[in-house]
Amino acid sequence: MLRRLATNTRGVALVEFAICLPVLLLLYLGGCCLSDMLACNRKVTTATRTLVDLVARTMSPTIVYNDPQSANAKSYLSASAVVLSPYKLDAATEQVSLLRVCDATHAYVVWTQAQTQxxxxxxxRATTPDQTAGTLPANQAQAANTVIPILTNMVISTMVPTSPDGSNVCKNLAPGTATKTQVGTAGGWLYMGKISYSFTPSVSYLALGPVTLKHTIYMIPRLY
Known part of the structure; x- marks a missing residue:
């Protein structure tokens, strides 16, 4: 009987399948979660482009600069959020900013607005942006944190302002004089759109916690 038991191969396939099943399920569910995250990331990219494109086409940077307190991009922020559907919109934060180039790698934040829903x-719901806008055109010194880095080699030379004394405009925070150009009072314009999304996998028992998906796009205004 022991010899027959040792040579009996019935049920081998079932045992092998039982051993492989957890691995196959893990691969299948992991693949589904990964593809869902990639699709969501693409949605974030599309929504960010939608946001900054709408603002760049319709909001004049000179008007925003002269009266930043009255500038309102709520409708554009909301429209970009709708692009994220069918993903839950309460996991997203949309932000748009108007920047004025002050050197080849930095820009002054003229105005910024952010929201969630x-x-x-x-x-x-309005939320606090992760950037600090300056107070120009008020004739006062600006805070150093109103100047932020931008991507290297993103602007052309004609967008970079020059100061009469040759100083770096980004560091001229005090009101301008005959020899210095104050930051934010000259230079090319850029709109920056940013969306962040806290993605949670649909299969929660996998070892994948919330993943923050972010995308940032810069565009030159079409309207002046």
Missing amino acids: NVDGSVV
């Missing part, structure tokens, strides 16, 4: 986008 509930799950279906029907209720919008």
Whole structure:
């Protein structure tokens, strides 16, 4: 009987399948979560482009600069959030900023606005941007944190302002004089759109926590 038991191969395939099943399930569910995250990341990219494209086409940078307190991009921020559907909109934060180039790798934040919303986008909530806007055109010194880095080699030479004394405009925070150009008072314009999304895998028992998907796009204004 022991000899027959040792040579009996019935049920081998079932045992092998039982051993492989957890690995196959893990690969399948992991692949589904990864493809879902990639699709969501693409949505974030598309929504960011939608946001900055809408603003660059319709909001004049000179008007925003002269009266930043009155500038409002709520409708454009909300429109970009809708692009994220069918993903839950309450996991997204949209932000748009108007920048003025002060050297080849930095820009002054003229104005910025950010918002989030509930799950279906029907209720919008303003949120604190991760950038600090300056107070120009008020005739006062500007804070150093109103100058932020931008991508290297993103601007052309004609967008970079020059100061009469040759100093770096980004560092001229005090009101301008005859020899210095104050930061934010000269230079090319850029709109920056940024969206971040906290993606949570649909299969929660996998060892994948929330992943923050971010995308930032810069565009030159079409309207002046």
